[in-house]
Amino acid sequence: MRDPRLTEQRNPASTGIDRLDPLGIVDLINDEDRKIADAVGAERESIARAMAFVEAAFRAGGRLVYVGAGTSGRLGVLDAAEMPPTYGTDPSMVRGVIAGGYEALVRAQEGAEDHPADGAAAMDELGVGPDDFVLGIATSGSTPYVHGAVDRSRERGARVGFLLCTPPSPELIDKVDVVIAPLVGPEVITGSTRMKAGTATKLVLNTITTGAMVRLGKVYGNLMVDLQVTCEKLQDRGERILLELLDVDRDAARELLDRAGGHVKTALVMGRLSIDASAARRRLEEADGVIASIPGVLPT
Numbered sequence: 001m002r003d004p005r006l007t008e009q010r011n012p013a014s015t016g017i018d019r020l021d022p023l024g025i026v027d028l029i030n031d032e033d034r035k036i037a038d039a040v041g042a043e044r045e046s047i048a049r050a051m052a053f054v055e056a057a058f059r060a061g062g063r064l065v066y067v068g069a070g071t072s073g074r075l076g077v078l079d080a081a082e083m084p085p086t087y088g089t090d091p092s093m094v095r096g097v098i099a100g101g102y103e104a105l106v107r108a109q110e111g112a113e114d115h116p117a118d119g120a121a122a123m124d125e126l127g128v129g130p131d132d133f134v135l136g137i138a139t140s141g142s143t144p145y146v147h148g149a150v151d152r153s154r155e156r157g158a159r160v161g162f163l164l165c166t167p168p169s170p171e172l173i174d175k176v177d178v179v180i181a182p183l184v185g186p187e188v189i190t191g192s193t194r195m196k197a198g199t200a201t202k203l204v205l206n207t208i209t210t211g212a213m214v215r216l217g218k219v220y221g222n223l224m225v226d227l228q229v230t231c232e233k234l235q236d237r238g239e240r241i242l243l244e245l246l247d248v249d250r251d252a253a254r255e256l257l258d259r260a261g262g263h264v265k266t267a268l269v270m271g272r273l274s275i276d277a278s279a280a281r282r283r284l285e286e287a288d289g290v291i292a293s294i295p296g297v298l299p300t
Contacts, residue, residue, distance in 0.1 A: 006166040007140045007193050011186035029195075032188050036196055039165075039182040040203045046180045047207055050161050053133045053177065054212040057159070058093065062131030064209070065158075066096045067122070067149040069113035071194040072137040072163075072201060073098030074105055079205040085234065087218045088226040088263065094209065097122050099145040116148025123152040130157035135208075139165040139197035141172065150176065163204055165197040180204055217290030220245075220268070225291065229262035238264040246271040265291065272297045 014028055054064045066076025077096030083089045098104050100112030128134060134153040136146040141164035150160050161178040168179045184196040213219060218226035229235045241264055242253035260267035260277050269280035287293040
């Protein structure tokens with residue numbers, strides 16, 4: 001019987017891929033990859049709904065928790081790991097959970113995804129609760145570990161979502177708060193969901209967390225003003241943001257950043273209002289971290 005999962009079906013466009021030259025293989029894969037953005041765009045309303053759930057979780061002091069296995073799990077861990085350096089978040093704010101644990105990040109642990117009880121136990125260990133939003137990621141839609149984690153999260157009172165790349169079942173739609181299902185079609189290599197499905201997953205996760213961070217005021221215009229300077233690259237970026245927004249020279253930008261403890265947003269408020277770091281932090285706290293809500297800080 002033919003597997004009903006879209007991710008496991010054969011792609012008629014690539015049945016002759018083993019007879020192509022290198023350029024032909026590149027063109028075939030690229031033609032298939034062009035379908036990904038449209039498939040993600042078709043899920044825009046569900047992605048926005050998930051973004052709103054994440055924002056609500058953060059504002060309540062809760063967390064975004066990704067749960068996946070294999071490539072799906074690694075992409076969740078990657079997105080979580082990128083939040084602190086990009087937006088200055090606490091590492092606990094976005095968590096990535098992968099079946100098989102740390103070892104599965106660098107070496108496949110295929111059998112680890114087969115046990116729903118392990119997914120449930122991982123949610124118990126994290127102490128998932130009503131303030132959290134848990135997003136299960138399983139491009140095939142069937143990974144037992146992920147379903148176990150999502151089911152337990154619901155039992156513990158969390159809002160839950162599911163990201164997959166095959167048509168969702170009515171049962172799945174009924175049991176979660178939001179389903180995101182970009183239908184990218186069968187993979188070039190049958191079942192190799194690290195390809196189109198993996199790319200779609202990365203696009204969705206990027207959009208959800210980027211949007212949530214924007215909504216929390218961690219972006220001013222399109223500048224990542226809530227970044228914390230932790231390396232030379234971020235030092236340079238922070239200084240350039242201050243150069244552009246405050247019309248100061250490089251030395252003044254560097255001095256402001258130093259007095260702000262390397263926090264660009266604080267330095268911006270300090271420079272605009274001519275106040276010290278502690279006063280700038282108070283202003284930010286009063287405005288829930290949103291620079292645009294502080295009178296007189298920055299022109300539109």
